Amino acid sequence: MASTSAKLESTTPTGEKNKHKMHHFFISESSYRLTAEGGGRRPTIDECRMTARETPIFWPAIYRSGFKCRQCNKSYSSKDMYLDLTVTAGTTDYSEVKPARTELFRSPLVSFLYERGWRQNFNLSGFPGPDEEFKMAQEYFKPAEGGLLVDVSCGSGLFSRKFAKSGTYSGVIALDFSENMLRQCYDFIKKDETILNSNLALVRADVSRLPFSSGSVDAVHAGAALHCWPSPSNAIAEISRILRSGGVFVGTTFLRYTPSTPWFVRPLRQRTPGNYTYLIEEEIKDLCTTCGLTNYTSKVQQAFIMFSAEKP
Template identity: 55%
Template sequence: MKTVVGNLCSPFLLSQLGNSRPCLLKLRTSAASPLFKRSFAAAIKVRAAAYSAVVGVEPTEPVVVQNDGISSNNILACPICYDPFSSSGDPGLSVASVSGSSFQCRTCKKTYFGNETHIDLTTASGAKDYGESKPVSTEMFRTPLVSYLYERGWRQSFTVWGGFPGPEKEFELIKDFLKPVLGGGNIIDASCGSGMFSRLFAKSGLFSLVVALDYSENMLKECYGFIQQEDNFPKENMILVRADISRLPFATSSVDAVHAGAAIHCWPSPSSAVAEISRVLRPGGVFVATTFILDGPFSLIPFQRKIAQRTKQMSGNQLFTSESELQDICQACGLVGFTKVRNGRFVMISATKPI
C-alpha cells in the first residue's frame, strides 16, 4: 500500500488529473442573472509576455473568432448525442441557478440534474448500479483528501520543482495567448481542479461565461466552497460542470477558448481529449494548456520511452519527453498555429482551430 501511495504522489501525478435538434432545459430558480452577449469585429495578433523566468513565444498569425449563431452562453449539450440544450423559461446559468435545475435531451430522452454545487453531465450520470473505473491518476483526484490539499500547497509546489512561474504570472501568460478571443466570449477551464484559474477567469471580467469543468466531484465541491468564501464573487457568469474530458457536453463549434492547467498529462487519452476540444471550439477558438516536459538531462535516462509507456499503463499518466509530442497531438486533432513558452520542465502551449 505504501508503494502505491508513493507512486501516486510522484511529480508526474501531481496535477489533475452539434447537431441541430434541440434539447429541453428546465431551470427551477428565480434568481438567474442575465449574461451579456459578445461580438468580435477585428483580428488581434497573438503574443506572449516575457518574464525573467520564462523565455519568449513563437508568434502566430492573427485570427478572428467566427460566431455561427450559437449563443456564447447557451453552449451546454447532451454528452451522448451532442445536441445542444434549448432553454425553456429563463436561460440564465450561474453558480446559484444550477441547483435544482434539470436538463432533458429530446433526442436520447436522458435527463441530467444540477445539485447544490455543480451540474453532472457525464454519460453515466444517474446510473444507480453502474460505475466506471478510471485510471489511478484520475481516481486519486476524486478523493476528498487530495481535493482538499490541491490548492492548499499541492498546486503551488509546481513553482518549486516544476518551473511553473506561479499562478499570477501564469495567468498573465494565459491571457496573452487568449487575446484573439477576449471581449465577452466563453471559456472552458478543463480539468479545473479546485478552480484556481476558473475563479481568476470569472473575476477578470474578460468572459461572459466561465465553465469550471472537472471529472472529480470533490474538486468541484472545493471550487464551490472557495467561491462561497469570497465576497462579491461574480457568480452570475460562472457554472460548475462535472464531465469527462473525452466526452465534452458542449455543442460543436460553440466555445471560444479552452484552458487546461497542469492537466493534459493526467488525461487517459490526451489525443481523444484534444480532439474533443477541437470539436467544441469555434473556428478561430484557442486552446491553451500547461504541462511538464522531461527532456534535457532526462533524455539521458536509459529506456526512457519504455519507462514512459509503462508509467502510462500503470497509472494513466502520460510522460511527455519532447515539445514535438504536444505539437503532434494538436496537429493530429486539427489545431494549427502551435506556440509555446518554456521554463525548465514547465511548458505552456497554445493552438488554434482553423477558420
C-alpha cells in the same frame, strides 16, 4: 448526449424561487438575464437551449434536480453545487472505476490539499506559479476576449476563478470530472463576492466527452492537466471539436524531458502504462496538429510547458 444546443426539458416544477447567488448557465434565445432574486421573465422550456455561445444565464438548469435532453432522452442531474453532465449521471446501480490517476483527484483529501500545498510543489519543476501562468495564458487568449471560456480539468477552480474575476470573458465554465474538486471550487467561490456575481458555471463532465456543441466555445484552458488524462488524443480532439474557428486552446503540463535533458537520463523517463502521461513537446505539437489545430506555439521552463494552438 446530443449537443448542448438541444432543447432541454425540466424534470421538476418551475415555481420554486432560486435562493442561490451563483452558478450560471446559458440559454440561446433571450435578451434578458435571470438573477438570484428572480428578476426577469422566466424562459419557456422551448427557450432553454444550452448553447454556450450566448451570455444570458439560465439558473434553473443548475438548481432544479435535473433536466432531460429531448433529442437523446437522457436525463441529467444537478448537485446544487454543480451540473452533472457525465454519461453516468443519474445511475443508481452501475458504477465505473477509472484509472488510478483519475480516481486520485476524486479523493476529498487530495481535493482539499490541492491549493493548500499540492499545487505549490509544481514550482520545483519549473512552473512559474498561478499568477504568472494566468498572465501568460491571458496573452494567448487575447483573440478570445469577450467570448466563452471553458476551463477543462479545472480542479478546485484555481484558474477558473481568476478568469471569472478578470471580467475578460462573457462567461466561464469550470469543468472537472472530480465531484470533490468541484465542491472545493464552490467553497472558494462562495467566499468571494466578486466571483459570486460573475458569469461562472460549475459543470461535471469528462474531457473526452465534452457536453458542448461543435464550434460553440471561444477559448479552452487546461492547466496542469494533460498528463492526467487517460487519453490525451481523445481529449484534444474534443477540445478541437468544440472550439469555434479562431478559438484558442491553452494548456500546461509536465514534460517527460526537454532538449536539454542528458541523453543518458532519457531512457529512465520513458512512458509506462498506468502512470501519468508525460509527453515531450514534439508529441504535444503532433497531437494538436493531428486534431486539427494550427499556429502551435509554446514556452518551456525546465519540465514546465505552456502551449497554445488555434482552431482554423
